[in-house]
Amino acid sequence: MGYKTILVHCDADPRIAHRLAIAVELAKRDQAHLVGVHVQEPFEAPPMFAGSAAMGNLFALFEETAKTNLAAAEAAFAKAVKGTELKTAWRSEDGYIDARLPVHARYADLLVLGQSDPSAPSFAPLDLPETMALSTGRPVLVVPHVGAPAECGKTIMLCWNASRESARAASDALPLLQAASKVIVLCVDARSSNYGHGAEPGADVAAWLTRHGVKVTVQRDVAADSGVGSVILSRAADHGVDLIVMGLYGHSRLRELVLGGASRTLLANMTVPVLMSH
Secondary structure, eight states: OOOSEEEEEOOSOTTHHHHHHHHHHHHHHHTOEEEEEEEEOOOOOOGGGTTSTHHHHHHHHHHHHHHHHHHHHHHHHHHHHTTSOOOEEEEEEESOHHHHHHHHHTTSSEEEEEOOOTTSOOSSOTTHHHHHHHHHSSOEEEEOTTOOOSSOOSEEEEEOOSSHHHHHHHHHTHHHHHHOSEEEEEEESOOOBTTTTBSSTTHHHHHHHHHTTOOEEEEEEOOTTSOHHHHHHHHHHHTTOSEEEEESOSSOHHHHHHHOOHHHHHHHHOSSOEEEEO
């Protein structure tokens, strides 16, 4: 079992090399087909310039910038795959990224994206990772904007709350979990229940993973006043974790947007790659 088609989003972000290096490394592990995709969103004129003489200049500037961004993204992809002997493909199209990228992702096993950096000029919507996880039906590997080693996944933390989302994430991440040297199943504020965690939180999922050849240990923790997301980040640092696996939005998305939650905490503060599914 492995990822046979990996899709990587390519834009003009100067830090695109981080996500490309990880995508290439993952593709090399399973000799997967690696596909780079660039989506150019359409020109949207500022309302104050509509119908004015300046509109032509604005559109010309947009077209020139779009060509420059496409060339930069394609060059970065070509540089990343050069000499790897991987089977690759390059795709570029115009359209809204939240509508076009999911179409490509549904024909891949894994989508690799970069984390948005709110403090820097954005080349993609800030909520692109969560939008893709919710709309593609595929696992999304989000690479932090601060960078990460290309060979991630030696020590993995699986965030387990016995939900449908965490079960989906664990299944989607099996190729990575099986290849890891160590997998930590983290259960935060878990309660024994016949309808969720079972008699011993984490034991059932650990047994399932062990049958798949995963080297697994279980850690149970409490969030207290710090929040589940903060506990995950702290334990990841404590154990030298280089990849976090979690389900996205165990609560409703509206509740997470209003009250915050583990998903949003990790998306905003991640320091290692996060693989998420919904």
